[in-house]
Amino acid sequence: MILDSKIPAGPLAEKWTKHKFSSKLVNPANKRKYDVIVVGTGLAGASAAASLAELGYNVKAFCFQDSPRRAHSIAAQGGINAAKNYQNDGDSIYRLFYDTIKGGDYRAREGNVYRLAEVSVKIIDQCVAQGVPFAREYGGLLANRSFGGAQVSRTFYARGQTGQQLLLGAYSALSRQVANGKVKLFPRTEMMDVVVIDGHAKGIVTRNLITGAIETHAAHAVLLCTGGYGNVFFLSTNAMGSNVTAAWRAHKRGAFFANPCFTQIHPTCIPVSGDHQSKLTLMSESLRNDGRVWVPATQEIAEKLRKGQIKANDIKEEDRDYFLERKYPSFGNLVPRDVASRNAKYVCDEGRGVNETGEAVYLDFRDAINRDTRKIIEQKYGNLFEMYKQITGEDPYDMPMMIYPAVHYTMGGLWVDYNLMTTVPGLYALGEANFSEHGANRLGASALMQGLADGYFVVPYTVGDYLAQLAPKQVDDTHPEFAKVKEEVQSRINTLLNINGTKPVDYFHKRLGKIMWNECGMARTTEGLKGAKAEIQALKKEFWSNVKLMGTNEELNQTLEKANRVADFLELGELMVDDALNRNESCGGHFREEYQTPDGEALRDDENYAYVAAWKYLGEGQEEELVKEELVFENVKLTQRSYK
Amino acid sequence: MKLTLKIWRQKNTSDKGGFVTYVADHVSKDMSFLEMLDVLNDQLTERGEDPVHFDHDCREGICGMCSLYINGKPHGPLQTTTCQLHMRSFSDGETITIEPWRAKAFPVLKDLVVNRSAFDRIIQAGGYVSINTGGVPDANEIPISKTIADLAMDAAQCIGCGACVAACKNASAMLFTSAKISQLALLPQGQVERKSRAENMVAQMDEEGFGACTNTGACEAECPKGISITNIARMNREYFSAVVSSDNM
Structure with a gap:
């Protein structure tokens, strides 16, 4: 089988314009005859639902939260990139495109990434027009900052709550369409499966989380905007409810899953404090601009620290190892996320980690406070220091902060073509749920950009092109396939409720998370991955025979919701391991210890692995089939990253 | 820490509801308030009792999903969201009363979850x-x-x-x-x-x-x-x- 990415031919800068022109249009009077389902109401989902409704389509929007405004896009702190070049510092669409391709370690498509950079400028216009209160300069124009080591200032922001403000903007547009009657909202409703008829997506099956009612919804097209799957690691910076279920069920109905092993680990999170830990909190990357990362120079000193015999401030200058500054003199503490994360892991593996668990490194502001005064540091990072103190009970003005890497974002996801359509016609994936724009590693402030680009400016064109090819006939859920899928959903729920084992759902989720974190996390080895696969299979078996759920389906039942999601994580985990094993190279967030340069950096194998690994589901208990989409680079030259 | 929890339990909107008392043992001061409830819920499940339902999602104070009226104050004693409240704000042996938001326009759906x-x-x-x-x-x-x-x-x-x-x-x-x-x-x-x-x-x-x-x-x-x-x-x-x-x- 050959995967057709449908990238239009021709010069990079003209591809999208040409493609929009060659896309078919739906007659304005006919738009009201088409129904579109949008699952998820984060940046991608809310913007897509609002934009499609504005065009005249009938939209049904679903989210599992109590309101569309809660989607996890809301938690993004830093900002959103756009190639506006408002700062006159040399930015351009081409430069944003180039930085994104390079940052992704050359594992993304040129055509898609260029389009993303191209529409980025329109996103800012749109959001400002909605009333998003971006940061401004005294002259009244928009402020920008440089973010994540970028050489230009192209990041727009709203204090430390950019995601919140962008989401509330998209939510307001969505709310306006709900009021207009063009969007029907289904909060507290979870998608359980996709209905595919004659090879085309024709609807979904959902569970009402309040009443437990299993319902069917028919439409001409289905858009999955359901976010990433970082919670497969149990501990991540994702929201507790973030899950892979919608994407995974679509995968089992024929949508290929691409590059599942590409996950991003963020270096500056608050470390784990104990077994009860339910999630990890990100501290903004900006802290590395002034904080110095270090651990004790020897294991003995670290040991004393962990036992509480000495404090960080007792350690003399010569006994501190500022390992990032030592190994990367030119970038120092500002090396990219994956490099910073991996090196923190190495020093902890050497037994030099701090915290009671030995899994943390210091991020020290002592020198910055002495240099700039406490007042200046307070102005820059006051809210972050406050947040840190709130969570850990320690004051970072007196004691160095402790940080450790945590899973933050998943670059992999459902395979989509240039139209954002999956391998199932009529089924689309947008935002973090798809795999397409970030390659093997995402740049800071680019997730928000992609979610909104997909929803506001890509899908309104590409869905139209698909719908124009369907007859404007009313759809309904009378086809027997709807009843069949509904029955399957129901029976799976019954099976889960009737296992009546001895262990709660979290017991399995935590164990899965440990396996994934240890063997498929920051550094991976053939041996470790093989062991992980066997462990996950055994855990899955145990889950289906020994999980204990309470209550019934016909009520609000949060353990049932969780069990459903964890069951899918167990299957996804195995595929992630397969994908990591298959990719015999290191690139971006995927680091295989066997493949590194003499300096210990990621060693790509462009000759053999410059492809998208798309996985096809073949059935219960069967190994998935790998289908490759070769990546073609016509504009950029593939180079080795170096931060020495 | 050992705490006594008086928690509002209500099966659904039409149920009358009432307080049920639980004992939370081995609570660490570094736990967040919601993690303390997670542990309680795992214990309830193992004992075959229905876990306490409460709304929560991002657990970093921004999604607005978590609620809880704790000891007579929304989100508890600090001016944060409940998910950012940690057990070090309470003392050993304390009794904590946990209720849902009370408002006519926010009907209770189950336990501590409101619409x-x-x-x-x-x-x-x-x-x-x-x-x-x-x-x-x-x-x-x-x-x-x-x-x-x-x-x-x-x-x-x-x-x-x-x-x-x-x-x-x-x-x-x-x-x-x-x-x-x-x-x-x-x-x-x-x-x-x-x-x-x-x-x-x-x-x-x-x-x-x-x-x-x-x-x-x-x-x-x-x-x-x-x-x-x-x-x-x-x-x-x-x-x-x-x-x-x-x-x-």
Whole structure:
């Protein structure tokens, strides 16, 4: 089988314009005859639902939260990139495109990434027009900052709550369409499966989380905007409810899953404090601009620290190892996320980690406070220091902060073509749920950009092109396939409720998370991955025979919701391991210890692995089939990253 | 730490509900409040009892999903969201009372989970600028003074959790509604629909069954995001000037 990415031919800068022109249009009077389902109401989902409704389509929007405004896009702190070049510092669409391709370690498509950079400028216009209160300069124009080591200032922001403000903007547009009657909202409703008829997506099956009612919804097209799957690691910076279920069920109905092993680990999170830990909190990357990362120079000193015999401030200058500054003199503490994360892991593996668990490194502001005064540091990072103190009970003005890497974002996801359509016609994936724009590693402030680009400016064109090819006939859920899928959903729920084992759902989720974190996390080895696969299979078996759920389906039942999601994580985990094993190279967030340069950096194998690994589901208990989409680079030259 | 928990249990909206007492043993001071409940729920499941249902999602204080009325205060003793509250705020041997938000417009769905969709309907009544995707001017063609942008951002930080309603003896939603009205009334983008927005959102707020404001300031005191009651004053001004020269025909 050959995967057709449908990238239009021709010069990079003209591809999208040409493609929009060659896309078919739906007659304005006919738009009201088409129904579109949008699952998820984060940046991608809310913007897509609002934009499609504005065009005249009938939209049904679903989210599992109590309101569309809660989607996890809301938690993004830093900002959103756009190639506006408002700062006159040399930015351009081409430069944003180039930085994104390079940052992704050359594992993304040129055509898609260029389009993303191209529409980025329109996103800012749109959001400002909605009333998003971006940061401004005294002259009244928009402020920008440089973010994540970028050489230009192209990041727009709203204090430390950019995601919140962008989401509330998209939510307001969505709310306006709900009021207009063009969007029907289904909060507290979870998608359980996709209905595919004659090879085309024709609807979904959902569970009402309040009443437990299993319902069917028919439409001409289905858009999955359901976010990433970082919670497969149990501990991540994702929201507790973030899950892979919608994407995974679509995968089992024929949508290929691409590059599942590409996950991003963020270096500056608050470390784990104990077994009860339910999630990890990100501290903004900006802290590395002034904080110095270090651990004790020897294991003995670290040991004393962990036992509480000495404090960080007792350690003399010569006994501190500022390992990032030592190994990367030119970038120092500002090396990219994956490099910073991996090196923190190495020093902890050497037994030099701090915290009671030995899994943390210091991020020290002592020198910055002495240099700039406490007042200046307070102005820059006051809210972050406050947040840190709130969570850990320690004051970072007196004691160095402790940080450790945590899973933050998943670059992999459902395979989509240039139209954002999956391998199932009529089924689309947008935002973090798809795999397409970030390659093997995402740049800071680019997730928000992609979610909104997909929803506001890509899908309104590409869905139209698909719908124009369907007859404007009313759809309904009378086809027997709807009843069949509904029955399957129901029976799976019954099976889960009737296992009546001895262990709660979290017991399995935590164990899965440990396996994934240890063997498929920051550094991976053939041996470790093989062991992980066997462990996950055994855990899955145990889950289906020994999980204990309470209550019934016909009520609000949060353990049932969780069990459903964890069951899918167990299957996804195995595929992630397969994908990591298959990719015999290191690139971006995927680091295989066997493949590194003499300096210990990621060693790509462009000759053999410059492809998208798309996985096809073949059935219960069967190994998935790998289908490759070769990546073609016509504009950029593939180079080795170096931060020495 | 060992704690006694008095938790509101209610099977569904029509159930009468009541307090049930639990003992939480081996609580660590570093746990978040919700993690303490996670542990309790795992223990309840193992004992074959129905776990306590409560809303939560991001657990970093921004999604607004978590609620809980703890010892008579929304989100507990600190001015944060419940998910950011840690057990070090309590002492060993303490009895903690946990209730859902209490308001007519927020019916209890189960245990500590309430229905806050009334807030969504208030936004649907006018909490937006009526523009479609595309066809908007370049972002820098709308200059906004930094002072105004900052004030708008102060109001826009509302997370829609509903603590203001829970804190208010009248269960008033004035702080929530006024935060959105203020944000858009301050900005040039919001001017075109300024009057109809104020009228329609206030009307929807009343229709949902929220109470009136008697200026006690409890909402501001308990708001985890520090939304100021200045916004309520601004909303009142917006509303009164709107009704005397109404755009609603």
